[in-house]
Each structure stands twice: as structure tokens, then as C-alpha cells.
Amino acid sequence: xxSTRARPVNVPRAALAADRSLPFFSxxxxxxxxxxxxxxxxxxxxxANWRPSxxxxxxxxxxxxxELGNDIKAADGADEPTISFTAEDxxxxxxxxxxxxxxxxxxxxxxxSKGPWRHLVRGGFKPKSLDQxxxxxxxxxxxxxDEELLSPWVGPSPGAGTGKHRYIFLLxxxxxxxxxxxxxxxxKSNERIDRRNFNAKGFAESNxxxxxxxxxxxxxxx
Numbered sequence: 001x002x003s004t005r006a007r008p009v010n011v012p013r014a015a016l017a018a019d020r021s022l023p024f025f026s027x028x029x030x031x032x033x034x035x036x037x038x039x040x041x042x043x044x045x046x047x048a049n050w051r052p053s054x055x056x057x058x059x060x061x062x063x064x065x066x067e068l069g070n071d072i073k074a075a076d077g078a079d080e081p082t083i084s085f086t087a088e089d090x091x092x093x094x095x096x097x098x099x100x101x102x103x104x105x106x107x108x109x110x111x112x113s114k115g116p117w118r119h120l121v122r123g124g125f126k127p128k129s130l131d132q133x134x135x136x137x138x139x140x141x142x143x144x145x146d147e148e149l150l151s152p153w154v155g156p157s158p159g160a161g162t163g164k165h166r167y168i169f170l171l172x173x174x175x176x177x178x179x180x181x182x183x184x185x186x187x188k189s190n191e192r193i194d195r196r197n198f199n200a201k202g203f204a205e206s207n208x209x210x211x212x213x214x215x216x217x218x219x220x221x222x
Contacts, residue, residue: 028052034068035214038166043104045116045170045200046214056171056213057084066169072156072217077167080120080153084141085171085213087127096145098123098172098209101153102198108162118198119167121151121187123178150181151190156219164220170200172209179207 031052035041042048058066062076087095099122106115124147158165181187186203188194204211 027055031055031068031214035216038069038216040166040168040214040216045102045104045168046211050211052213053088054085054171054213056169056215058082058169058215059084066215066217068215069166070217071164072167072219074156074158074219074221077217077219078155081169083125083169083171085127086141088173088212095127096123096147096174096177097125097127097212098174098178098207099125100170100172100200100203101168102200103156103158103165103167105158105162105165106196107159109165110163114196116168116198116200118151118187118195119156120153121203122149123147123174125171147178148180150178150184150187151195154192154195158219158221160221162221164218166216167219168216169214170211171213172204173212175208175210 028051032041035046040046041050058081060066060072060077060081061079064072064076066072066081083099085097099120100118101120102116102118104112104115104117106112106117122144124145126143126145128141128143156165156167178184184203184206186199186206203209
């Protein structure tokens with residue numbers, strides 16, 4: 001298994017900066033408020049009544065973190081990010097999770113005829129238990145298994161003059177191993193043209209996935 005780089009605390013830095021004393025429900029409301037402001041709730045990929053049970057942190061190798069709608073330059077998001085989170089029950093490490101990323105605003109937010117455009121589909125993320133985190137000195141919260149990488153990361157590339165695009169990361173709890181790419185009706189291939197019109201909800205349903213966390217950033221090519 002390959003270890004992913006992670007922060008020791010699974011809470012968004014933007015929220016911590018605002019108020020370090022906020023309880024769990026306030027962080028969850030903070031997440032929901034930002035998702036709603038970006039018109040991501042009540043969509044085919046995030047139901048209107050959905051609430052996160054996991055705080056998903058995402059950071060690019062450039063050192064830039066995804067913080068619920070912050071602006072990120074395309075160059076800073078070119079390489080696949082690492083993620084950090086703890087399981088709903090941090091006393092165990094039995095659950096496995098899938099990370100999906102896409103841009104619904106292709107080619108623009110006004111014309112989404114090619115969206116959602118798929119950027120990443122990777123399963124096999126396993127959060128460590130509290131005992132494992134303690135034993136490792138808190139250096140990593142998440143490990144990654146050898147499950148097949150279904151869609152390699154493609155960095156953000158919004159068209160010139162198409163305004164800000166929303167780049168979404170969704171974390172799903174797996175009910176079992178993901179189906180191989182050849183058996184994924186919602187993925188086709190990883191050619192750029194086949195990444196268009198990704199049916200995130202259909203993919204989740206066909207693989208028995210439960211949405212538990214989300215994050216997003218904005219990117220523009222003026």
C-alpha cells in the first residue's frame with residue numbers, strides 16, 4: 001500500500017481560521033453553506049438534503065489546498081492532489097473510499113453541454129484508525145490500496161474567457177471493491193472526448209457508493 005501525505009487534523013483550514021471553537025455541526029453547516037452558495041446542492045450529484053459526515057481535505061503537490069470555493073490557478077492544480085480525512089468511526093480502519101473529481105461547467109457555467117467533465121476517479125482510500133495514526137506519529141491519515149485507477153488525474157484547463165469553473169471533489173464510501181474499467185458503463189475510456197458528460201450519480205449508484213464528503217475550488221482562464 002502507498003501512503004498519501006496528509007495533515008494531522010481533518011478540519012478545513014478556512015473554517016479553523018474563522019473559529020477554532022466551532023463544534024462538529026457548525027463545521028458541517030459551514031460546508032453546506034459554501035456548497036449552496038456555489039449552486040452545488042440540489043444537483044444531480046449532491047442531493048438537496050445531503051449533509052457531510054466526513055471533512056474532506058485536498059491539497060496539490062504545489063502546496064495549494066482546496067478550501068470550499070477558493071480560487072486556484074491551473075498551474076497550481078496540474079498534478080494529482082493528495083487527500084486527508086478520518087472515517088466516520090475513527091476507532092476502526094475497515095472502510096474504503098472512492099474519490100471522484102469533475103467540472104460541471106464545461107465549456108462554461110452558462111453552457112454546460114459537455115459537463116460534467118471527468119478529472120479523476122480513484123478508489124481504495126483507507127483512513128487509518130486512531131491507534132494506527134498514533135503509532136505512525138500522525139504523519140499520514142490515509143493509505144491507498146492497489147485498486148485499479150479508473151480515471152487518472154487531468155488538471156483544470158478552463159477555456160479562455162469562459163468564466164470561473166467549479167472543480168468538485170466528491171468522497172464516497174465503498175460497499176466493496178469498484179468494478180474494473182471494462183465493466184464501468186459510465187466511464188467508457190479515459191480519452192478526453194470520453195470524459196465529457198460524466199454521470200457521477202449513475203457511477204455512484206452502479207458501484208454501490210455513498211456520498212460522505214465534498215470540497216471544491218474555482219479556476220478561471222481570463
